[in-house]
Every structure is written in structure tokens, then in C-alpha cells.
Amino acid sequence: MTTRSLWAWGTIDRFPDDATRRRLAGMARMLTGGAEPALLPLPRDEDARVPAARVAAPATLAALASATERDRALHAHGRAYPDLVRGFRGDFAAAPDLVLRPRDAAEVEACLDWCSRARVACVPFGGGTSVVGGVEVAAERRGDFAGVAALDLERLDGLHEVDATSLAVRVGAGILGPALERALAAHQLTLRHYPQSFEHSTLGGWIATRAGGHFATGPTHIDDFVEALVAITPRGRVETRRLPASGAGPAPERLWIGSEGALGVITEAWMRVQRRPRFRAAASVKFRTTHDGARAARALAQSGLRPANCRLLDPAECMLHQVALDGTAVLLVGFESADHDQAPWLARALELARDHGGTIASGPTITDDGPGGAAGAAAGPPGAAAGGPAGEAGTWKRAFVDAPYLQSALVSIGVMADTFETACTWDRFEAFHAAVTGAAQDALRRTVGGGVVACRFTHVSPDGPAPYYTFLGPARVGDELAVWREVKAAVSEALHAAGGTITHHHAVGRTHRPWYDRERPPLFGEVLRAAKRALDPAGVLNPGALID
């Protein structure tokens, strides 16, 4: 049963069972204090409330269209906390009026033509895992349109060309992570891009939202993997040239990378791929405090060693993921290569970690999977498959892919659990972290009496980390959305004021708009609006996402 859940993360078969929910309830009580949360009854599909459709597909698009309630409900939301809460309640008021599933770029053009002429808002839809309201036209904007169509790109899912010489492949934008990695594995290649949503998100979604992969340094934002792309706009097709690099004017592909469906529909891309890693070297290092660990992470980020993993977990994060329970911070360090033994790299990294007060907690583990790399890594992030690494890194990595399932399960026991992420320069980090953590804790105290705030670094650059925060607290049942909005506003305000970005890799969507609009230079906003007018004169593409 790999059926997609109507309301929760992922597929029904992997939703945590009642024993797991009870274990979570016990853990939540321990972490947030108060009474042990009760297991709420799970929603039934037949109770989902989907409004009547306002518009239907024209005959010319009938073959691509679906208007079943289930299909519309599946395209109503992303998978942010407020999406889970509404889905759990059976509230699918945000459902589009129809779903269109074009089979090629020409059919995408036909869909955009109809939407522009009929003034139907068109929401490009990849895997539907947005955590920022990226696939939902706001209630107050829907009246501006005759209706809303979800443009589901799942049929654009082929691996079309493999250039093994240049290590680049041409891929349809609708392909899901596991299908892409399976297709590449047949050529001993990998994109090696593992966002936490990997199993349920698509290449086109990654590009449109500037997704961040699992790896800590080097190419990790999807931006750096895009060699060329094709986007269909209401004004026609955009195709950039396959080039390893160019200095000819502002980079054209960068306008669509991060355009969140507002400036065109990405239908395919030439992506830079890699040979499958063969050599690995990993260890974990404990630090007395988060800031000791942060200084070591900084030294590593500035060393030029480019570790694949350089993930600092603060004490609360270590506890949440049961990596360490003694109040220390843990830094997971790992190197990978298809070409050469990584032992000298790791040795120097551990020297740097020790110079900054670290003590080795596990490892070093040096492995050589042999020519072609490990078979187990084909369809998931490192460590997700059988045979993943043992120790802290293994524990943490298994938790990585399961975390979104746990978030859904927490909603089903009346616990508020959400994450937010950012990036800032190293010089600011200590004050930044104090301000953001303080704002989150204050907001939790004010709204629900308190909770837990944890932090890890998902990525590190020479000039700064990307801190990723998790917060947990008891939900105020019936009032979950208002509470969440208050906490979200408080932390967003704090990270904006402290000099961070409103998003390092979750995108802007609609949720982050108020802070994005202040972060973005006003004249750049004018340029984006001018670009929108030039490419989408009827203004039907994902209205309200990114720009107005």
C-alpha cells in the first residue's frame, strides 16, 4: 500500500502505527512537560470536505484533466504544519478545481494557453511537499480568478539523455527522487541530491524552490547542478544552452532557479551528475557546547577540505534524535569520493576538530565500496538503505528520512512540531542563535506554556552556516493554526532582524512572503514584477507565490 496519504506526509503504509504514536506521546510529555498527549482518531478519507469545483477543463484538455474529489484534495496543500492540521481536520477548502497532467512540453503550453485565456490560476505541482504554502492559492486571491488548476507534472518523468563524457543528463522535471536515482544507477551515476523530501519531491520542484541537498558543502543547493533548463511560459518556451560555465550576461537559468512556478513551468533540465561514491570516511566528534562545535564546523568549512557531511547537532537536537543524551553537541563529519581514498581528508578534519576542543565519539570509519560504489545507496539518501553507517551518523541519518512522518504523527497526538531554517554569516552566529532561540522559546511559553527548540547545521559555507531549527510544544487543540502563526511570525521576525535569510532551502511560497518582501531589495522586486508581466501577462502562474 504505497497510496499517498490525503493529509499526512508520504504514503499510508509508512504512517507510524499506534505503538509508535504512544512512544511519541511519552517522549513529548518528557520533552514539553504537562500531561501525556492522547492519541486522536485518524481522519478518514471519506470525511474530507472538498468544495464544489468552479471551473472544468475544456474539451481540448479533457484527456489531461481530473476533477475527482480525491485528486483535488491531494493537490490542495503542501505538507507544512498548517497543511497537516487542516488535512487532519478534513478541511480541503483550498482544493483546486481541477488537476491537469500534461504529457509533454506542448501539452504544458496548451494548459497555459487555456489558463491565460480563461483566467484560471495555474499552480505547477511536483511532489506537493512544499512547507511554505507553495502550491495553494490563498483564499483571498481565488476570487480574482475563474478557478484554480493544479498542473501536476508527474508524467514528465523520463531520463531522456545520458552524456557520460560530460557527466550530465537530460531529465524530465516531474521525476521523483527515487526514480531518478534508480535510472541513474543503471549508468553508475548519481545526482547525489537528497533533500529531506527526496522520496516524494521532484527534480522540477527542487529547481523551482532552490532545494538544498543532504550534503554540507560543495555543490549542495540544486542551483549548482543545473547545466541548462527548459521552462514553458505563457509567452512561449525558454531553453538555455548546455554550457559548463559562461560569462555572457547575467546567467539566464538563474532567473528560473527559485522562480517557484511564478515565471514559468520547468519541464526538463540538463543536470550535472557524478560517479557513484566509492570511498567513504566518517567520524563523529563531541563538544562541550554548541558554540565550541560551531567553531570547529567553521574551521572545517574554511579549510578547503569540503566534507560531504559537517552536521553539527546541538544538545537538544542530539536528544530528539537520540544521538547523545549527555548534553554535549555532536559534529558528524564525513567524506565521500568516487575517485580516491578519503582518509587523509578525514585525518586533517579530525585534527581541526580536536584543535577546537572536540573529542572523537565514534570512528574514524574508512570504507571502500569497490568500483561502482555501494548498491544500497541507489534509491535513497546515504544511510537510509540497508548497510548504512553505524554509530551517531547512522542513527541520525535514519531519523532524517523518517522525520516528516513523525511530524505528521505528532499532529495526530496533539503536538505542534515544526522546523524553520536560515543562513547567516559566521560573525553573527552566536548572537543570531541566541536571538532566534530566545524568540522561539518566548513564543512557545506565551502560546502553549513552553516547549523544546533544537538546532542543527544542515550546511556550512566558508562565510557562514545554515542553522536549521526544530520546535515542539503541546498543541492548543482547535486553535492550532493561530498558535502556529504566532510562533512562526515571532521566529521569522527574529531571524530577519538578526541578519539571516528567511529561507536557505525551503523556499518563499506564501508563508515567507512578509519577510522575503523585506529581505529582497525593493528594486529587485520591481524587476521580478516586470519579468512576470513580460512572461505571464495574464498573471495566472502560481499567483501570490514569490511576487504579486
Added chain:
Amino acid sequence: MTTRSLWAWGTIDRFPDDATRRRLAGMARMLTGGAEPALLPLPRDEDARVPAARVAAPATLAALASATERDRALHAHGRAYPDLVRGFRGDFAAAPDLVLRPRDAAEVEACLDWCSRARVACVPFGGGTSVVGGVEVAAERRGDFAGVAALDLERLDGLHEVDATSLAVRVGAGILGPALERALAAHQLTLRHYPQSFEHSTLGGWIATRAGGHFATGPTHIDDFVEALVAITPRGRVETRRLPASGAGPAPERLWIGSEGALGVITEAWMRVQRRPRFRAAASVKFRTTHDGARAARALAQSGLRPANCRLLDPAECMLHQVALDGTAVLLVGFESADHDQAPWLARALELARDHGGTIASGPTITDDGPGGAAGAAAGPPGAAAGGPAGEAGTWKRAFVDAPYLQSALVSIGVMADTFETACTWDRFEAFHAAVTGAAQDALRRTVGGGVVACRFTHVSPDGPAPYYTFLGPARVGDELAVWREVKAAVSEALHAAGGTITHHHAVGRTHRPWYDRERPPLFGEVLRAAKRALDPAGVLNPGALID
């Protein structure tokens, strides 16, 4: 005498003397056949023909303005071959009517205000080393304006802030390469960005033209060093936020990186810097053919080793630079780090080179300059200072900074010498190289009876190289410009048709427009024009560069 030459590259004191010119003449005869070129008399400053100015600065800008003939002549051209030829003839018909030298961003705003109101074309001017007509309003466009002002940014030259924690600095855009490196050296830091124009070009110019540095892999385009920037447009100020990375919408700074003065004037930037390299490891490897060497360069580019140098010289390039005279191709491989010994990196690189048929010609040379790095590298590219590396790499590196002086000297003995550069994917390279070299040789035969075409890789990416071509032939005196235009058109057409980019790092300017306009997706062109209308409603910023 570090006076800037009116017509030639760089400063008067470093212009090659008559003995050098005679040696070049002998070499030219050997390379291109025919009679030995004669030393033409060098032009005298007093013979420069500068037209009467059409417009003068208003009283409010008088303190910033200069209208001397010498100043106007110095801002008439870049330093492309046709610029050298016209300058050599004393033809400064392209001179701007005045030169404005603002001292801060507010004065830049005042200059743009006046230009917009008075309909004076405004050409941002850094070091004036453009090789693509980037700083010269075309004769046929000048009539659209009341006049032309060069906006010389030399006074915006400070190192304003140093963030040693995040390894980032805030710098004025008008600073020249050596001044910037001297200022950074006081903090044990380096930008480590050495375009061939390094001594005479500016930070703002590098950003506006997407300059490429000396290093072969990793961060080498200026794009990757820009953390944040400030640009002044006729509509006001744009300031992007200091962030190590962000996923909030299309990257705003990318619109101005490569905007060539057409979308605003870059006045300062936060740049990512590095600790000064201490550990070095280098060697050179010979290959029987260019394509054998190219396969080795590809293996290196795809290995993840990220060599600082991975410069393949074809046999003709080896001869021009006297690196090897036996018809072999030479690959210069080097590694640098501020943090750790590079011997294991080089050892693996040489293994890969040997696997592809290479034989070590010199090295490996492993050095440790001690804490703080080598003092000699402070004010120039590696190898330019005393104590640079010996052997093929040293010979080549010394030639690197002198090459533009030699080009000017060749003009003064009636030899046509120019370069063009591009990038393409590895799968195309062999056919691409044959087509481009063939087109260049055909054009030289057709126009001047033949010449020399040489190629090197300046940069290598995992998905493709950046080939850089030099061509030499006897000039047809009096008819140099028509001949050059024919050769330039032939090679540009060939590299466009064969799937390359019209420029990897020389920019578009006006010279590359016909091919850039075809390389750029048409709808992206519309977006750029919409951006231009939004930011520069009067259309006065560098008209004709990049867009109309």
C-alpha cells in the same frame, strides 16, 4: 613612469623596448611566414585626435568632472585589438565628452540623475581593460544622446570592512587588483582572483563582466566570490543582504553580476576572501596530443580534487610561450591550500594524468611557505612575483601577465594578434576544437595568407573545459580593422554553431552582441529589457552593451 599609455596596454614604462620589438618581429616571421615585420614608429600623445566635446558637466558636478583631451582619450576605448589599432593611429573619435569621478555612492546617484535628465549616455568605467567594446558607445548610437559621460569609479577604492571570522570584506568597486591584494595582505587574506588584466582592472569591473580568475577549478568566476553588492541605478539604490547562501527566490545579486553597466553602477561589494595559501604542490605533464591531454584534464576536473591549476597548453601554445618546442601538449597541474599539505592531492592527480598517457615533465614540487603564506604573492598572480615557481609552470605564469603588453607591441610592428575564449561540454570538445581552429585558420588564410592558432584551457569544470584561443597573423596595414572583423566573425560564428558560449569570461560588450543575442533565450532578452526599463527609464546606462 607608471603613466597609463594612451593607446597601448598598461603603463608606458612597461611597454616593450625596441630590442624586444625586434625579437618579436623575428618570432612573428618564423611563426607566420613572410617578410620580417618592420618596427613602426610609436604614436605620440600630441598626435591623438580627440573631437570637440558636445556637452559639459553642470555646475553641480563640476568638482567631479574633467574634460581634458588626454582624460577623454584615456576613456575612449578598452584594450581590444581594434582599440589598439585605432589608438596607434591616433584615432580617438570615440572619446566621451567628459569624465566624471564620483567619490561616493551619493555622487554616483547625482551623476546618474544628471545623465538621465540631460539625456547623456553614461558609461561606467573601471580599469578600461575591456576587450569587447564594453566602454565605448557605438558611433551610430551617439546621436541618440546629448553626449557621452565616462563614469570613472577610481575614487571608490577603499577596503571598508574586514570580517575575519566569516572571511569576507567590504570593498569599493573602483579598487584595482594590486591595491586590493595589498590591503588584504595586511590581514593575511587574499581574494585570490587573478584575471589576466589583474594589474589594471577593478573589482567592480570584474563583477560587472563576470571575470574569470587565474585558477582552473573551484571558485574562479567572480560570481562565486560575491557575498553581497550595492548597485546604484537611476531609480535608486540596490543593496543585497550579506548571506553565505539563500534559497529565497531567484538570487538578486545574479542580476547585476554580468550586467555590464547596463542595469546599474556597482559601487561596492562584500567579497568572500581566503587565508593566504601556504602549501603548494605542482608538476607539469607532457602528452603526445592535445586530445590526450584533454582527456587527462577531464579526468582531473571530474575527480573532485579541485586543482588550482589544470592548464592544458596545445603544441602551438607551448611554442608561443616557449614552454615546450617538441610538438607535445603540456598540462600544468597545481594545488594550493592555506590549511594542509597538498602532496596527497597532487599524487592522485599525477596518477590520473599517467593513466591518460602523460609523462611527468617537471616536478612534483612540494612547498610549504610557512604560516601566513608567501610574501611575494601579495601584489600579483602566482609566479609573477620574485620567487615564483620554476620550470614550465613558472615560464608560463610569467608570460601570463606580460601577454597583453606583447599584444600591443605586436600591433606596433604590424602583426595582428588577438584572443577569444569560450566553454563547451566535454562530449563536444574534439569536434568543437576542430571546427573552431579550422574556421580561424581558414579566415587567416583568406584575409592575410595564413597565421598561427593556439589553444589552452584556462578553466575546467566537471562538465566541460573553457578553451582559450590565440591567433596571430601579418596585419594588412591600413586595413587592420576590416581584416580583424572578418576573422572575429568567422571564429564567433564557428563557436556559436559548435555549441559553445560566445564568452566564458571576456563579457559581451558590443563586440559579442550578434552572437550573444542568438545564444540568449529570446524571452530572457525580453526580461532583461523589462529590467532595464524598470531600473533605467531614460536608457542612459552604457547603451548598446548587453541589451538595447
